[in-house]
Amino acid sequence: MPALTDNHLLRSLRRTLDIILVGGFAVMSVATLGQVLFRYFLHFPATWTEELARATFVMITYFAMAVAVRDKDHIVVDFLLVKLPPRARALLLITFDVVIVAFLALVARGALLMAERMWTAELTMLDGVTQGHLYLGELIAILLMMLYAALDIAVQVRALRGGPVATLPAAGASLDRDLR
Amino acid sequence: MIIYGCLVIGLIALIMIGMPVGFGAGLISAIGGALIFDGIADPRVAAMLARVSLDKIDNFLLLSIPFFLLAGRLMNTGGITERLFGFVSVVVRPLKGGVAHANVLASMLFAGMSGSATADAAGLGAIEMKAMTSQGYKKEFSAGVTAASSLLGPIIPPSIALVAYAVQAEQSVAQLFIAAIVPGFLMAAADMAYVSYKAHKHNFPSGPFAGLREIWASFRRAALAIATPGIIMGGIYFGIFTPTEAAAVAALYAVILGLFIYREFNLRDLAREIRGTMIDTGVIMLIIAFTSAFGDIMIRAQIPMELAAMLTELTSDPTVLLLLMVVFWLVVGCFMAQTPAILILTPILLPIAEQYEIDPIFFGIIMTMTLTLGLLTPPVGMVLYVLVRVTGIPFERLAVISLPYVFLTTALILLLVLFPGLVLFPVRLLF
Numbered sequence: 001m002p003a004l005t006d007n008h009l010l011r012s013l014r015r016t017l018d019i020i021l022v023g024g025f026a027v028m029s030v031a032t033l034g035q036v037l038f039r040y041f042l043h044f045p046a047t048w049t050e051e052l053a054r055a056t057f058v059m060i061t062y063f064a065m066a067v068a069v070r071d072k073d074h075i076v077v078d079f080l081l082v083k084l085p086p087r088a089r090a091l092l093l094i095t096f097d098v099v100i101v102a103f104l105a106l107v108a109r110g111a112l113l114m115a116e117r118m119w120t121a122e123l124t125m126l127d128g129v130t131q132g133h134l135y136l137g138e139l140i141a142i143l144l145m146m147l148y149a150a151l152d153i154a155v156q157v158r159a160l161r162g163g164p165v166a167t168l169p170a171a172g173a174s175l176d177r178d179l180r
Numbered sequence: 181m182i183i184y185g186c187l188v189i190g191l192i193a194l195i196m197i198g199m200p201v202g203f204g205a206g207l208i209s210a211i212g213g214a215l216i217f218d219g220i221a222d223p224r225v226a227a228m229l230a231r232v233s234l235d236k237i238d239n240f241l242l243l244s245i246p247f248f249l250l251a252g253r254l255m256n257t258g259g260i261t262e263r264l265f266g267f268v269s270v271v272v273r274p275l276k277g278g279v280a281h282a283n284v285l286a287s288m289l290f291a292g293m294s295g296s297a298t299a300d301a302a303g304l305g306a307i308e309m310k311a312m313t314s315q316g317y318k319k320e321f322s323a324g325v326t327a328a329s330s331l332l333g334p335i336i337p338p339s340i341a342l343v344a345y346a347v348q349a350e351q352s353v354a355q356l357f358i359a360a361i362v363p364g365f366l367m368a369a370a371d372m373a374y375v376s377y378k379a380h381k382h383n384f385p386s387g388p389f390a391g392l393r394e395i396w397a398s399f400r401r402a403a404l405a406i407a408t409p410g411i412i413m414g415g416i417y418f419g420i421f422t423p424t425e426a427a428a429v430a431a432l433y434a435v436i437l438g439l440f441i442y443r444e445f446n447l448r449d450l451a452r453e454i455r456g457t458m459i460d461t462g463v464i465m466l467i468i469a470f471t472s473a474f475g476d477i478m479i480r481a482q483i484p485m486e487l488a489a490m491l492t493e494l495t496s497d498p499t500v501l502l503l504l505m506v507v508f509w510l511v512v513g514c515f516m517a518q519t520p521a522i523l524i525l526t527p528i529l530l531p532i533a534e535q536y537e538i539d540p541i542f543f544g545i546i547m548t549m550t551l552t553l554g555l556l557t558p559p560v561g562m563v564l565y566v567l568v569r570v571t572g573i574p575f576e577r578l579a580v581i582s583l584p585y586v587f588l589t590t591a592l593i594l595l596l597v598l599f600p601g602l603v604l605f606p607v608r609l610l611f
Contacts, residue, residue, distance in 0.1 A: 018455055021454070021455050021458040021459075022451050022454050022455055022458075024458075025246065025250075025454045025457070025458055026454075028243065028246075029247075029428055029431065029432070032243060032247075032424060032425055032428040033425075033428050033429070033432060035425060036421060036425050036428075036429065040420075050240055053240065053243060054238055054239070054240055054243070055238075057237070057242070057243050057246075058234060058237050058238050060458060061237055061458075061461060061462060061465045062237075063462075064458040064459055064461055064462025064465070065462040065463075065465060065466045065469070066462075067458075067459050067462060068459055068462040068463045068466060069466075071459065073459055073462075073463055074200035074201070074202065074203075074463065074466070075200065075201045075202070075463060075467060075517050075520050076198055076199075076200050076201065077195050077196060077198060077201070077515055077516060077560055078198050079515075079558075079559035079560060080196060080197055080198060081197065081198030092197070092198065096198070096199050096200070096203075099199075099203075099207060100200070100203045103203060103206050103207050103210060106210055106220070106225070106226050106229060107206070107226065107229045107230050107233070108230075109223070109226040109230075110223075110225075110226030110227045110228065110229050110230030110231065111230040111234075113223055113226060113227045113230070114227055114230050114231055114234075117227075134234060134238075135230065135234065138230060138233075138234055
């Protein structure tokens with residue numbers, strides 16, 4: 001089971017996502033602060049900064065959602081869930097994950113449709129970047145969410161069968177390890 | 181109406197049995213979409229979910245959430261909270277129960293830099309607890325004041341919860357921030373009045389006047405941090421920055437203070453905090469993305485209008501309606517965190533309030549304040565969970581300790597419902 005949740009590919013993916021989040025945040029910050037800089041210090045209001053900040057935010061937010069799914073960092077009302085016997089709880093969690101994967105598959109289909117439809121619809125101020133690119137980013141992030149939810153199903157099924165419970169690494173663990 | 185009513189009940193049931201809030205709302209939206217279009221296989225359902233979720237996130241205002249979150253995290257990591265607490269505790273030392281008063285005042289200042297109660301409880305809360313218990317205050321009393329003062333975070337601007345409301349209700353963040361100032365200060369005043377009562381009843385200690393030299397020295401240590409609320413609110417009010425730019429400037433300011441001036445963290449720490457900030461943002465945005473379609477479907481199905489028609493038969497008085505909603509929010513707050521509750525309930529309840537001609541800014545402040553109380557009430561009081569880690573006091577005991585402050589804030593909310601002018605006069609004065 002550890003090979004399922006902690007193999008080389010997943011570690012690389014984890015590191016890539018960390019870099020996307022931190023790097024994307026830096027781009028978003030520079031664009032937002034650059035807007036102030038252009039307006040007050042260079043007396044030249046930049047038209048592209050807000051759009052760049054927004055587009056970056058949309059992209060990294062979807063990837064942050066994928067990380068939240070991976071780390072099971074959801075907002076959950078769990079006061080009833082924790083009262084269930086372990087077996088019933090595992091069954092319910094598997095059901096949730098199956099429903100989530102099905103729902104995400106639907107959103108992924110929609111993101112693909114929208115990416116095709118909007119592939120040439122350029123953003124107003126960012127040359128070469130289209131709405132379709134944003135939907136493609138959404139699609140990739142949704143597929144990642146599906147991957148992590150599916151991995152969790154495998155982990156929960158293993159727990160249900162009485163095997164060793166392999167939990168996904170805790171939030172914050174990867175950065176401590178990977179950026180060292 | 182009945183079918184869509186069942187969808188609302190279905191969403192509540194899914195959330196109650198532990199389905200992640202964002203995905204629960206998304207699933208119900210998919211079913212609602214299937215009812216509106218030609219079944220779940222209709223490509224318009226899938227396209228709607230993908231489009232509405234991206235459209236909702238593609239909002240410049242929402243960028244302020246990660247920036248304010250990062251500012252709050254860095255204030256804790258960068259030693260800024262310690263400096264703040266040091267300054268206010270020197271100032272109020274001669275008061276009976278001085279450190280307890282300092283607890284409230286420091287949280288008030290911190291609330292002016294961050295927008296989150298849990299950031300206050302986890303960072304500043306630990307410092308406040310240590311200071312109070314080391315001066316002989318009972319752990320329980322110290323925890324109660326710390327819990328109550330952390331509630332100032334989502335009320336005194338900037339506030340992440342108010343940004344979430346502004347996005348859902350399409351209202352001005354600047355007006356919401358200005359409207360929240362008086363309620364925030366009244367909450368702090370109510371907490372300090374209760375501390376004074378307890379201090380006189382139990383004869384809490386007071387210290388000698390620190391002297392102007394010591395006050396000046398501690399002010400100089402904290403001055404750069406104290407300037408943050410002024411930069412944010414002054415910048416927004418005088419039109420220098422948009423709220424999002426002000427949030428980015430606040431985050432940059434916290435980076436400069438912690439990294440270059442106080443030298444309390446390094447680049448690796450900063451990267452870790454940014455990553456944590458983005459994950460917290462992802463958790464919130466997942467709910468925003470997938471509840472937006474839910475809100476659209478509810479409005480398309482005329483649910484808020486139908487509910488308003490039903491409520492009109494009960495009462496035509498906006499104050500009575502708002503009081504009923506306060507009771508409802510108090511119950512909801514017990515089971516659901518503040519920001520998700522705002523995101524889900526605003527599209528349903530705001531149209532009702534508008535039919536009763538309740539000001540949407542006033543409505544947002546009352547809803548946010550009431551749902552904030554849920555941070556201190558079981559079973560999902562998030563501040564209580566944070567304070568269990570900080571204080572070592574069991575969750576159930578913390579819930580009991582916090583009760584007087586919950587009652588106090590509830591009384592304040594009722595006062596504001598009866599006198600909306602207390603909330604709205606600064607907005608009318610300044611806008």
